[in-house]
Amino acid sequence: MKPRLNKHSLAALTLAIASLNAQAELRTETVEYTLDGQVFSGYLAWDDEAEGKRPGILLVHEWWGHNDFVREQAEQLAAAGYTAFALDMYGEGKLAEHPDTAQEFMKQATRDMEQVKARFIKAKELLQNHESVDADKIAAQGYCFGGAVVLNMARMGVDLDGVVSYHGALASPLQAEAGKVTARVQVYTGGADPMVPSEQVAGLVQEMQDAEVDLTLVSFPGVKHSFTNPGADAFAEKFGMPVGYDEDAARRSWDGTLLFYQELFGS
Template sequence: MTRLTLSTCCMALTLAAASTSAIAELQTKTVEYQVDGTSFTGYLAWDDEFTGKRPGVLVVHEWWGHNEFARNQAERLAGEGYTAFALDMYGSGTLADHPDDAQKFMQAASSDMDVVRARFMAAKTLLQQHETVDASKIAAQGYCFGGAVVLNMARLGVDLDGVVSFHGALGSPIKAEAGKVIPRVQVYTGGADKMVPSEQVAALAREMQDASVDLTLVSFPGVLHSFTNPGADKVAEEFGMPIGYDAAAAERSWNGTMAFYREIFAD
């Protein structure tokens, strides 16, 4: 079991603003925090154009680690009126630029589900404590590895309003149980994704149906893994990976997610 150091706020999150910037009304802050003695680096984004408390959204990175793509997603969410926190599941400075390293980092981070949950919950608490956030309205979205993380948090019964998986792994040793899954679930996957074959997609649909989970699953025909990431084509060419960006699928999945959030966060 991973132990999370406690404080008067129920967990010790040592916040150190490494950098703060303001672009027009967009506010961003790099945040260092501690979980069980390990340092992590996340990224908060919110827009001062929106007033009052607002829902918060956690962003869980791809298998590469906490990178610019994850931060960009947080900024996009801020532009939509949410406060977003692009969390770190690997540890400060752990970032891959080769698939072999990404695989190693992902396997290490996924090997103990208690650790995964502790790291996710630390980030959730940090987001909920931000002055702009309505702590009762929290969702999580993840990409690739991050998609698997948010689905597993739903399976484990974490209190969230919704989770969204973009080209995430759908299989898991953890299975959803009726009455345990709290959030509504959306999944966007590529119909030609060799990393998430049709058997996984079908198995997830059966699993969630058997557990009476509110699931929306969208499969884009002919679309490859990593379809939301504009950098996927370069990676595919460099390493010969079966991945690729798809602008239409990226836009449709984003628009669907924004509609989902408007619905689940409606007063």
């Protein structure tokens, strides 16, 4: 007697098959590139079965460095129909395991904003030159340190359609200027994040309003820093850091980001 599938097991089987198909179509590639004599290692993800060129999304990692979390985010964007490139802002395989080391790596990378811009532009050009990418449709998103980076790239007038900052620092020595910022800006921040206090939030709103920038800002009440990263709770426990993963805020910010890209690119 053959086993019969009920509607629940059939649905589960259908989802499993869809998942396998999605994995079969997803392509990933580690890309090594050189700038000013230093080697960087990025991560490219795209759907090889999709037809035609599509928008490209740059991702900038947290202060820990280019790790598995940012690569997973790139894969999720690829599954959503974009070509994603998780760039490396530190270079030479630098990956911190302690906050003090992360702080030092971040200071080295940001000691010169022109250096930050050069590293960002190099990764942007690599993404634009990929065969699957529409070079005229590029956005960027960043997490923590990376959130501050993408906001500063917008402030510096880098040609981007949009930028998204997740729990990134909002204050900056740079100031947005009317007519210079071409990107639309979306910011997600935690209302209980001591690293991004309300003064920073208010300051960004004033800055972007004065510069006539298209800004959307969402603050999640009671949510801490690093709310998108499932590993944040472990960091909090190990190092006593005021960070924490929040599933609802992570989901809502991701859904909002995808809607933002749909509005930007019409896809």
